[in-house]
Amino acid sequence: MKSKRGSKLNDYLSDSDDKKRGISFRADNACEMHGSEIDNSEVIIAEVKKSLSSNSKRSLIKLLIGILLVASVIMLFGGILKYNELEAERKRLEHELADLEAEIDELQYLIDSPVDYDYIVRIAREKLNLYLPDEIIYYSDINE
DSSP, rough: OOOHHHHHHHHHHSHHHHHHHHHHOOOOHHHHHHOOOOOHHHHHHHHHHHHHHHHHHHHHHHHHHHHHHHHHHHHHHHHHHHHEEEEEEEHHHHHHHHHHHHHHHHHHHHSSSOOHHHHHHHHHHHHHOOOTTTTOOOOOOOOO
16 A cells, blocks of 8 residues: 555656656655655655755855856956056056156256356246346237
């Protein structure tokens, strides 16, 4: 009678959706392994739980791997954006450095140039907006 119940149960389980999900077991073998005093339904429930727990472990592992992949991609794009920002900042600072070096060269030329009449006239015109008495000054609003 035990084998009859087990074979009917096996026929039922082979046609069910559980077989498609990878849950397969044999009630006859399970009863023999656990002893004759355990009811077939308890064995079936235990096998289903065991099979479901392994499927849920696999699903959990797949979920964790997916989360790690998504986090890795997000961090990669964040790193690329940060790199681009830093590269733009580096280029801006290089241009600023070139401008400051040109200004230093100009100031060094002014320091090294001799203090003579031409130097005094040039500084008076550039810094103090002074002109010689015989010069004619024209103002134009074109540049403004």
